[in-house]
Amino acid sequence: MERAFLNSVLQTPPREMVKENIFTFPISIGSYKRFINEIFYLAESKPSSYVCFANVHMTIEAYEDNDFNSVVKNADIVAPDGQPLSIFLKYLKNINQERVCGMDVFPDLLREAAARGKSVFFYGTTDDVLAKIAAKASREFPALNICGLYSPPFRKLSSDEKAGIINRINESKADLIFVALGCPKQERWMAEHKGKIHGCMLGLGQAFHVYAETAKRSPAWMQRFSLEWAYRLYLEPGRLWKRYFYTNTYFLLLTFKYFIHSRMGSVTARTANKFH
Numbered sequence: 001m002e003r004a005f006l007n008s009v010l011q012t013p014p015r016e017m018v019k020e021n022i023f024t025f026p027i028s029i030g031s032y033k034r035f036i037n038e039i040f041y042l043a044e045s046k047p048s049s050y051v052c053f054a055n056v057h058m059t060i061e062a063y064e065d066n067d068f069n070s071v072v073k074n075a076d077i078v079a080p081d082g083q084p085l086s087i088f089l090k091y092l093k094n095i096n097q098e099r100v101c102g103m104d105v106f107p108d109l110l111r112e113a114a115a116r117g118k119s120v121f122f123y124g125t126t127d128d129v130l131a132k133i134a135a136k137a138s139r140e141f142p143a144l145n146i147c148g149l150y151s152p153p154f155r156k157l158s159s160d161e162k163a164g165i166i167n168r169i170n171e172s173k174a175d176l177i178f179v180a181l182g183c184p185k186q187e188r189w190m191a192e193h194k195g196k197i198h199g200c201m202l203g204l205g206q207a208f209h210v211y212a213e214t215a216k217r218s219p220a221w222m223q224r225f226s227l228e229w230a231y232r233l234y235l236e237p238g239r240l241w242k243r244y245f246y247t248n249t250y251f252l253l254l255t256f257k258y259f260i261h262s263r264m265g266s267v268t269a270r271t272a273n274k275f276h
Helices: 032-045 056-064 066-073 083-092 102-116 127-140 159-172 185-193 206-212 220-224 228-235 237-274
Strands: 019-022 025-028 048-054 077-080 119-124 145-150 176-180 199-203
Touching: 019 083, 025 056, 025 066, 032 048, 032 077, 032 102, 032 199, 048 056, 048 185, 056 066, 056 083, 056 237, 066 185, 077 083, 083 237, 102 119, 102 127, 102 176, 102 206, 119 127, 119 159, 127 145, 127 206, 145 159, 176 185, 176 206, 185 199
Parallel strands: 025 077, 048 077, 048 199, 119 145, 119 176, 176 199
Antiparallel strands: 019 025
16 A cells, blocks of 8 residues: 655654544554654654564564553553454444554655665574665665664573673664564564663564565555455465464454443443433
């Protein structure tokens, strides 16, 4: 999905975006442009912050895991990355919230960072993917300051290695730190490093691969009909079928349960008002 260039100077937003719960899961509310603006506000005004991009998978992870729920609740921004979340807000909460997808936000943030003179750091995935991202971003945004990139080992890190990574990122003086470790690992990593890493951390996962062109994104019509998950399942059936079968089914059941309870609550409220 293409978006127009975010020209014009974005105005300073309020200090905190309003959030609305989906089940036990807080979603930030605002326009696409407001999210971009708020991310740069965090980078400029807070010494350490992090942003989550929520889809159905993350919603169910947070619903089932109290510790992970706290990780998400403590995020400075939780963007509605998945179209089903926007649909839930529209039809069950009467909030017309557009989707704020990480795969769209990533290149727009790079563009805006180049325009604002902000530096970026890429953390996660593989050396090959990071090299492709850096090469493409340098071609598309020549003024962009890429101050570092690092692919951590695919194993548990020692205390010294963790400290070395923190120092490496902080010494780069990055304003935005893009993180791709997969959900929920990247969100836990950002929460663990809030207050330790200076800058705004953003958990973008699959957006790295799509931007690097090592993975394809679903056609626009599938995105509109909340079928982006089906396209990814088609590409990686062995790895993703269990996750999507479970999380999508559970999300639908919870949505139905919420709908029934909200309708019953409305009927009870009307009945009480009638006899008041």
